[in-house]
Amino acid sequence: MGDVVWPLHGIRLRTAELDLRVMTEADLPTLCELLPDDLQMNPHATTYAGLDDRANRRAVLVQGYWRALGMWSPDDWALPFVARSSDGVIGVQWLEGPDWRAERTVDSSSWLVPAARGRGLGTQMRAAVLALAFDRLGASAAISSAVVDNGASLGVSRALGYRETHRSVLEHSGEALQHVRLERASWDASGRSRGIGVDGVGPALPYFGITEEE
Protein backbone atom coordinates (compact mmCIF):
# COMPACT_ATOMS: atom_id res chain seq x y z
CA MET A 1 0.00 0.00 0.00
CA GLY A 2 2.73 2.47 1.02
CA ASP A 3 4.62 1.69 -2.20
CA VAL A 4 1.50 2.52 -4.23
CA VAL A 5 0.75 5.93 -2.75
CA TRP A 6 4.42 6.93 -2.38
CA PRO A 7 6.54 4.78 -4.74
CA LEU A 8 9.77 6.01 -3.17
CA HIS A 9 9.03 3.57 -0.35
CA GLY A 10 9.44 0.72 -2.84
CA ILE A 11 13.16 1.38 -3.39
CA ARG A 12 15.31 -1.32 -1.83
CA LEU A 13 19.11 -1.66 -1.73
CA ARG A 14 21.23 -4.66 -0.79
CA THR A 15 24.95 -5.01 -0.06
CA ALA A 16 26.99 -8.01 1.09
CA GLU A 17 25.81 -7.62 4.69
CA LEU A 18 23.05 -5.00 4.63
CA ASP A 19 19.49 -4.51 3.52
CA LEU A 20 18.42 -0.86 3.10
CA ARG A 21 14.77 0.15 2.85
CA VAL A 22 13.35 3.63 2.68
CA MET A 23 12.36 4.80 6.17
CA THR A 24 8.67 4.62 7.07
CA GLU A 25 6.58 5.92 9.93
CA ALA A 26 6.73 2.44 11.50
CA ASP A 27 10.55 2.67 11.81
CA LEU A 28 10.49 5.84 13.93
CA PRO A 29 10.06 4.30 17.42
CA THR A 30 12.95 1.85 16.84
CA LEU A 31 15.18 4.60 15.44
CA CYS A 32 14.40 6.87 18.39
CA GLU A 33 15.47 4.06 20.74
CA LEU A 34 18.72 3.50 18.83
CA LEU A 35 19.63 7.15 18.14
CA PRO A 36 23.28 7.47 19.29
CA ASP A 37 24.13 10.14 21.87
CA ASP A 38 27.24 11.22 19.93
CA LEU A 39 25.40 12.01 16.69
CA GLN A 40 25.43 15.73 15.81
CA MET A 41 21.84 16.69 15.04
CA ASN A 42 20.73 19.52 12.75
CA PRO A 43 21.62 22.65 14.77
CA HIS A 44 18.90 24.64 12.97
CA ALA A 45 16.09 22.25 13.95
CA THR A 46 13.32 23.33 16.30
CA THR A 47 13.99 22.62 19.99
CA TYR A 48 11.34 22.54 22.73
CA ALA A 49 12.09 24.26 26.04
CA GLY A 50 10.03 21.75 28.04
CA LEU A 51 11.90 18.69 26.73
CA ASP A 52 15.20 17.20 27.87
CA ASP A 53 18.09 16.75 25.44
CA ARG A 54 17.17 13.18 24.50
CA ALA A 55 13.54 14.05 23.75
CA ASN A 56 14.65 17.04 21.69
CA ARG A 57 17.06 14.85 19.68
CA ARG A 58 14.25 12.40 18.99
CA ALA A 59 12.03 15.27 17.81
CA VAL A 60 14.74 16.32 15.35
CA LEU A 61 14.85 12.75 14.02
CA VAL A 62 11.11 12.34 13.49
CA GLN A 63 10.55 15.87 12.16
CA GLY A 64 13.48 15.29 9.78
CA TYR A 65 11.63 12.28 8.39
CA TRP A 66 8.35 14.16 7.94
CA ARG A 67 10.15 17.17 6.47
CA ALA A 68 11.79 14.91 3.90
CA LEU A 69 8.42 13.59 2.76
CA GLY A 70 6.53 16.87 2.98
CA MET A 71 9.14 19.05 1.30
CA TRP A 72 10.06 16.57 -1.47
CA SER A 73 10.50 17.98 -4.96
CA PRO A 74 12.59 16.88 -7.96
CA ASP A 75 14.71 20.00 -7.38
CA ASP A 76 15.43 19.37 -3.71
CA TRP A 77 14.88 15.94 -2.18
CA ALA A 78 16.14 13.86 0.73
CA LEU A 79 15.69 10.10 0.93
CA PRO A 80 16.35 8.29 4.24
CA PHE A 81 17.15 4.56 4.32
CA VAL A 82 17.05 2.29 7.35
CA ALA A 83 19.94 -0.20 7.31
CA ARG A 84 19.46 -3.70 8.66
CA SER A 85 22.07 -6.42 9.19
CA SER A 86 21.51 -9.91 10.54
CA ASP A 87 21.37 -8.18 13.97
CA GLY A 88 18.35 -6.05 12.96
CA VAL A 89 18.27 -2.28 12.53
CA ILE A 90 21.78 -0.83 12.82
CA GLY A 91 21.57 2.68 11.38
CA VAL A 92 20.36 5.24 8.88
CA GLN A 93 21.74 6.39 5.54
CA TRP A 94 20.44 9.56 3.86
CA LEU A 95 20.83 10.42 0.17
CA GLU A 96 20.03 14.00 -0.79
CA GLY A 97 19.63 15.88 -4.05
CA PRO A 98 19.77 19.61 -3.33
CA ASP A 99 19.24 21.50 -6.60
CA TRP A 100 19.05 18.05 -8.21
CA ARG A 101 17.78 18.85 -11.70
CA ALA A 102 20.33 21.63 -12.20
CA GLU A 103 23.36 20.02 -10.55
CA ARG A 104 22.80 16.23 -10.65
CA THR A 105 24.95 16.12 -7.51
CA VAL A 106 24.03 14.10 -4.43
CA ASP A 107 25.00 14.61 -0.81
CA SER A 108 24.75 12.04 2.00
CA SER A 109 24.85 11.58 5.74
CA SER A 110 24.60 8.55 8.00
CA TRP A 111 24.85 7.04 11.44
CA LEU A 112 25.36 3.60 12.90
CA VAL A 113 24.75 2.31 16.39
CA PRO A 114 28.13 2.20 18.19
CA ALA A 115 28.28 -1.62 18.17
CA ALA A 116 28.08 -1.69 14.37
CA ARG A 117 30.86 0.84 13.70
CA GLY A 118 34.37 0.18 12.43
CA ARG A 119 33.47 -3.01 10.54
CA GLY A 120 33.02 -1.60 7.06
CA LEU A 121 29.24 -1.28 7.30
CA GLY A 122 29.30 2.52 6.96
CA THR A 123 31.20 2.08 3.69
CA GLN A 124 28.68 -0.52 2.50
CA MET A 125 25.67 1.66 3.16
CA ARG A 126 27.19 4.76 1.53
CA ALA A 127 28.15 2.60 -1.48
CA ALA A 128 24.55 1.37 -1.67
CA VAL A 129 23.09 4.87 -2.05
CA LEU A 130 25.87 5.85 -4.47
CA ALA A 131 24.90 2.87 -6.64
CA LEU A 132 21.33 4.19 -6.65
CA ALA A 133 22.49 7.74 -7.44
CA PHE A 134 25.07 7.02 -10.13
CA ASP A 135 23.71 3.87 -11.73
CA ARG A 136 19.93 4.50 -11.66
CA LEU A 137 19.37 8.24 -11.16
CA GLY A 138 22.16 9.48 -13.43
CA ALA A 139 24.06 11.54 -10.86
CA SER A 140 27.17 13.26 -12.19
CA ALA A 141 28.90 13.70 -8.81
CA ALA A 142 28.56 13.04 -5.08
CA ILE A 143 29.68 15.38 -2.32
CA SER A 144 29.99 14.93 1.43
CA SER A 145 31.42 16.76 4.40
CA ALA A 146 32.45 16.03 7.98
CA VAL A 147 34.19 17.84 10.81
CA VAL A 148 37.91 17.33 10.40
CA ASP A 149 38.23 15.03 13.43
CA ASN A 150 35.47 12.65 12.25
CA GLY A 151 37.92 10.01 11.03
CA ALA A 152 35.23 7.41 10.39
CA SER A 153 33.06 9.58 8.15
CA LEU A 154 36.04 10.90 6.20
CA GLY A 155 37.38 7.33 6.13
CA VAL A 156 34.21 6.14 4.37
CA SER A 157 34.61 8.92 1.80
CA ARG A 158 38.28 8.10 1.26
CA ALA A 159 37.55 4.39 0.91
CA LEU A 160 34.99 5.14 -1.82
CA GLY A 161 37.30 7.43 -3.82
CA TYR A 162 36.08 10.91 -2.87
CA ARG A 163 38.79 13.61 -3.09
CA GLU A 164 39.17 16.51 -0.67
CA THR A 165 38.03 19.84 -2.12
CA HIS A 166 37.98 22.59 0.52
CA ARG A 167 37.30 23.41 4.16
CA SER A 168 34.71 25.69 5.73
CA VAL A 169 33.84 26.66 9.29
CA LEU A 170 30.58 25.61 10.95
CA GLU A 171 28.78 28.76 12.04
CA HIS A 172 27.16 27.29 15.17
CA SER A 173 30.25 25.59 16.62
CA GLY A 174 33.30 27.11 14.93
CA GLU A 175 34.50 23.60 13.95
CA ALA A 176 36.35 23.07 10.67
CA LEU A 177 34.42 21.08 8.07
CA GLN A 178 36.20 19.07 5.36
CA HIS A 179 34.36 18.87 2.03
CA VAL A 180 34.92 15.97 -0.36
CA ARG A 181 33.72 15.09 -3.87
CA LEU A 182 33.41 11.97 -6.01
CA GLU A 183 33.00 12.27 -9.78
CA ARG A 184 30.90 9.84 -11.74
CA ALA A 185 33.94 8.65 -13.75
CA SER A 186 35.77 7.67 -10.54
CA TRP A 187 32.73 5.76 -9.31
CA ASP A 188 32.37 3.93 -12.62
CA ALA A 189 36.09 3.06 -12.65
CA SER A 190 35.98 1.78 -9.07
CA GLY A 191 33.67 -1.13 -9.91
CA ARG A 192 31.99 -0.55 -6.55
CA SER A 193 28.51 -1.14 -8.03
CA ARG A 194 29.25 -4.84 -8.36
CA GLY A 195 27.44 -6.81 -5.69
CA ILE A 196 25.01 -4.00 -4.82
CA GLY A 197 21.33 -4.70 -5.47
CA VAL A 198 19.12 -1.76 -6.42
CA ASP A 199 15.43 -2.59 -6.86
CA GLY A 200 12.08 -0.86 -7.12
CA VAL A 201 13.40 2.36 -8.68
CA GLY A 202 11.25 2.45 -11.85
CA PRO A 203 7.93 3.64 -10.31
CA ALA A 204 9.82 6.30 -8.28
CA LEU A 205 11.66 7.92 -11.22
CA PRO A 206 9.07 10.70 -11.85
CA TYR A 207 9.66 11.91 -8.29
CA PHE A 208 13.27 12.59 -9.29
CA GLY A 209 12.13 14.45 -12.41
CA ILE A 210 13.10 11.53 -14.63
CA THR A 211 10.40 10.85 -17.20
CA GLU A 212 11.73 7.66 -18.76
CA GLU A 213 13.81 4.84 -17.33
CA GLU A 214 17.27 5.21 -18.83
Ligand SMILES: CC(C)(COP(=O)(O)OP(=O)(O)OC[C@H]1O[C@@H](n2cnc3c(N)ncnc32)[C@H](O)[C@@H]1OP(=O)(O)O)[C@@H](O)C(=O)NCCC(=O)NCCS
Ligand atom coordinates in the same frame (compact mmCIF):
# COMPACT_ATOMS: atom_id res chain seq x y z
C1 LIG B 1 30.51 7.63 10.24
C2 LIG B 1 30.06 6.17 10.30
C3 LIG B 1 28.69 6.00 9.64
C4 LIG B 1 31.14 5.35 9.50
O1 LIG B 1 30.79 4.01 9.48
P1 LIG B 1 31.80 2.85 9.97
O2 LIG B 1 31.15 1.56 9.68
O3 LIG B 1 32.21 3.14 11.35
O4 LIG B 1 33.04 3.06 8.98
P2 LIG B 1 33.85 1.90 8.23
O5 LIG B 1 34.11 0.76 9.15
O6 LIG B 1 33.11 1.58 6.95
O7 LIG B 1 35.22 2.62 7.94
C5 LIG B 1 35.46 3.38 6.79
C6 LIG B 1 36.91 3.78 6.74
O8 LIG B 1 37.22 4.69 7.77
C7 LIG B 1 38.24 4.15 8.61
N1 LIG B 1 37.82 4.46 9.98
C8 LIG B 1 36.79 3.92 10.66
N2 LIG B 1 36.69 4.47 11.88
C9 LIG B 1 37.70 5.37 11.96
C10 LIG B 1 38.12 6.29 12.97
N3 LIG B 1 37.45 6.38 14.14
N4 LIG B 1 39.20 7.06 12.72
C11 LIG B 1 39.85 6.98 11.53
N5 LIG B 1 39.48 6.16 10.52
C12 LIG B 1 38.43 5.36 10.75
C13 LIG B 1 38.24 2.68 8.36
O9 LIG B 1 39.51 2.13 8.59
C14 LIG B 1 37.85 2.61 6.91
O10 LIG B 1 38.95 2.89 6.07
P3 LIG B 1 39.59 1.73 5.15
O11 LIG B 1 38.47 1.22 4.29
O12 LIG B 1 40.64 2.47 4.39
O13 LIG B 1 40.07 0.71 6.11
C15 LIG B 1 29.98 5.64 11.76
O14 LIG B 1 31.27 5.57 12.31
C16 LIG B 1 29.08 6.48 12.67
O15 LIG B 1 27.89 6.21 12.77
N6 LIG B 1 29.66 7.51 13.36
C17 LIG B 1 28.85 8.38 14.23
C18 LIG B 1 27.89 9.26 13.46
C19 LIG B 1 28.61 10.17 12.49
O16 LIG B 1 29.62 10.77 12.80
N7 LIG B 1 28.07 10.25 11.26
C20 LIG B 1 28.67 11.05 10.20
C21 LIG B 1 28.22 12.44 10.26
S1 LIG B 1 27.15 12.74 8.88
